[in-house]
Amino acid sequence: MKQRRLHDGMELFRRYEGNPILTAAEWPYPAHTVFNPGAVVLEDGTTLLLCRVEDHRGISHLCAARSENGIDNWRIDPTPTFAPEPQCFPEEIWGVEDPRITFIPELRKYAIAYTSYSRGGPGVSLALTEDFKSFERMGVVMPPEDKDAALLPRRFGAYGTWVLLHRPSTQIGAHIWISYSPDLRHWGSHRLMLMARRGAWWDANKIGLSPPLIETPEGWLMVYHGVRQTASGAIYRQGLALFDLEEPSRCLLRGDEWIFGPETEYEIHGDVPGAVFCCGATIAPDGDTLRLYYSGADSCIALATASIKKLLEWLKCTGRPPVLPQA
Ligand code: BMA
Numbered sequence: 001m002k003q004r005r006l007h008d009g010m011e012l013f014r015r016y017e018g019n020p021i022l023t024a025a026e027w028p029y030p031a032h033t034v035f036n037p038g039a040v041v042l043e044d045g046t047t048l049l050l051c052r053v054e055d056h057r058g059i060s061h062l063c064a065a066r067s068e069n070g071i072d073n074w075r076i077d078p079t080p081t082f083a084p085e086p087q088c089f090p091e092e093i094w095g096v097e098d099p100r101i102t103f104i105p106e107l108r109k110y111a112i113a114y115t116s117y118s119r120g121g122p123g124v125s126l127a128l129t130e131d132f133k134s135f136e137r138m139g140v141v142m143p144p145e146d147k148d149a150a151l152l153p154r155r156f157g158a159y160g161t162w163v164l165l166h167r168p169s170t171q172i173g174a175h176i177w178i179s180y181s182p183d184l185r186h187w188g189s190h191r192l193m194l195m196a197r198r199g200a201w202w203d204a205n206k207i208g209l210s211p212p213l214i215e216t217p218e219g220w221l222m223v224y225h226g227v228r229q230t231a232s233g234a235i236y237r238q239g240l241a242l243f244d245l246e247e248p249s250r251c252l253l254r255g256d257e258w259i260f261g262p263e264t265e266y267e268i269h270g271d272v273p274g275a276v277f278c279c280g281a282t283i284a285p286d287g288d289t290l291r292l293y294y295s296g297a298d299s300c301i302a303l304a305t306a307s308i309k310k311l312l313e314w315l316k317c318t319g320r321p322p323v324l325p326q327a
Contacts, residue, residue: 009240009255009257009258009259009314009318010257010258010259010260010261012259012260012306012307012310012311012314013259013260013292013304013305013306014304014305014306015264015302015303015304016071016302016303016304016305018071018072019264019266019296019302019303020266020296020300020301020302021071021072021074021293021301021302021303022034022037022049022051022065022074022076022300022301023299023300023301024053024299024300026074026076027053027063027076028076028077028078028079029078029079030055030056031053031054031055032054032055032056032058033053033054033270033271033298033299033300034051034052034053034054034063034300034301035051035052035054035277035295035296035298035299035300035301036051036052036097036098036099036277036278036279036295036298037049037050037051037052037065037099037279037280037293037295037301038050038062038099038100038101038112038114038279038280039101039211039279039280039281039282039291039293040101040103040110040280040282041070041282041283042066045068045285046066046067046068047066047067047068047069047070047282047291048064048065048066048132049064049065049066049067049074049280049293049301050062050063050064050081050082050099050101050112050132050280051063051064051065051301052097052098052099052279053080054095059084059094059095060095060096060097060117061080061081061082061083061084061095061096062080062081062082062083062096062099062114063076063077063080063081063082064076064077064081064132065077070282070284070291071303081132081133082096082099082112082127082135083096084096084116085137088137089116089125089137089139090118090119091116091117091118091120091123091125091139091140092116092117092118092125093117093118093119094117094118094119095117096114096115096116096117096125097114097115097117097122097147098114098115098147098148098279099112099113099114099279099280100112100113100114100148100149100150100209100211100212100279100280101212101280102150102151102152102153102212103153104128104151104153104154105153105154106154106155107128108130109128109129109130110128110129110130110132111126111127111128111151111184112126112127112128112129112135113125113126113141113149113150113151113164113166114126114127114149115147115149116140118140118144120143120144120145121144121145122144122145122146122147123140123142123143123144123145123146123147124140124141124142124146124147124149124164124166125137125138125139125140125141126138126139126141126151126184138184138185141164141181141184141185141187142164142166142168142179142187145168145169146166146167146168146169147166147167147208148165148166148167148176148208148209148225149164149165149166149167149209150164150165150209150211150212150213151163151164151184151212152164152165152212152213152220152248153215156180156246156247156248159182160182161180161181161182161189162180162181162182162183162184163178163179163180163248164178164179164180164181164187165177165178165193165209165212165213166179166209167207167208167209173195173196173205173206174196174205174206174207174208174227175192175193175194175195175196175207176192176193176194176195176207176208176209176224177190177191177192177193178190178191178192178193178248178249179191191249193243193248193249193251194207194222194224194241194251194254194322195207195322196226197226201226201228202226202228202235202237202239202257202258202261203224203225203226203227203228203237203239203258204226204228205227205229206226206227207224207225207226207227208224208225209222209224209225210222210223210224210225210238210277210278210279210281210292210294211223211278211279211280211281211292212281213243213248214281214283214290214308215245216308216312218242218312218316219242219243219244219245219252220242220243220244220245220248221240221241221242221308221311221312221315222240222241222242222243223238223239223240223278223281223292224238224239224240224241225237225238225239225276225277225278226238226239226258233272233273233274234272234274234275235261235262235274235275236262236272236274236275236276236277237258237260237261237262237276238258238259238260238261238276238278238292238294239254239255239257239258239259240254240255240259240311240314240315240319241253241254241255241315241319241322242254242312242315242319251321251322252321253315253316253319253320253321254319254320254321254322255314255315255318255319256318256319256320257318259311259314260276260292260294260304261276262274262275262276262296262297264296266296266297266299266300266302267296267297267302268297269297269299270296270297270298270299270300271297271298271299272297272298272299273297274297275295275296275297275298276294276295276296277294277295277298278292278293278294278295279293280293281293283308284305288307288308288309289305289306289307289308290305290306290307290308290311291303291304291305292304292305292306
């Protein structure tokens with residue numbers, strides 16, 4: 001029985017009983033849906049969610065919600081915190097979406113990698129902030145079609161290069177790539193990091209990063225989403241992989257089964273039924289509880305928690321090094 005529990009990935013995450021934790025109904029101004037928040041714990045212990053808010057035109061902006069305990073009593077900014085600025089940044093003409101936040105100790109700033117929805121499709125843009133009030137936009141760092149990006153928090157290797165994960169859509173499918181930069185502006189040395197599987201798999205053809213990578217003593221823990229196309233639409237589920245601490249492009253282990261998928265009413269009914277999608281996670285004060293802030297059906301924000309130790313145990317028990325890409 002014990003063995004069975006350890007191998008059952010679906011038991012790793014526990015949904016907060018008060019889900020959903022944030023919906024458009026709580027918003028201080030008119031909003032169609034709120035979802036896909038970036039998440040971070042600020043220096044004073046406050047949890048900040050930078051939520052994607054879709055307005056009644058279908059255009060998204062970002063709005064900050066803050067809570068002392070990361071669970072309830074959210075204080076929501078009274079007006080949009082980070083709105084598209086297409087006059088100066090034409091790539092934001094159809095909105096800004098899906099922020100992933102990384103605190104960069106060297107800069108003493110938060111880096112936000114977000115989707116800028118341009119006429120050419122979704123691309124990746126970067127912005128820096130110290131306080132989530134004023135923002136320094138760096139513009140497009142990965143041209144369309146590319147999304148699901150996040151920075152790692154420090155430089156790597158002898159040349160001290162910054163590292164960005166992202167998900168371009170190419171002729172060979174939608175896989176997770178890794179790219180390097182000397183200055184956060186110019187990116188190169190692009191390479192495949194994790195490939196979508198093929199055929200009947202839950203993560204066939206299209207995968208993408210969920211929250212930014214989580215640093216653990218065993219390696220960088222990746223929660224990623226896989227998209228299964230079915231006759232009645234796509235199913236978005238979450239899976240796990242582990243990467244080398246010093247060489248984050250090197251995958252050590254990948255789980256075969258998904259560990260979190262749509263089940264509840266608020267995950268199955270909404271604008272995109274059957275999508276559990278995630279851009280942000282934090283670690284609770286106990287140092288082990290991962291708090292995944294995710295979207296139910298692209299319509300609301302919910303919370304699920306898991307022990308990082310147990311996620312790693314599960315990966316070590318059931319995961320395997322990935323098969324190299326086929327030529
Ligand atoms: C992805 C992104 C997300 C969205 C998800 C599910 O491709 O567009 O913004 O939440 O699909 O619809």
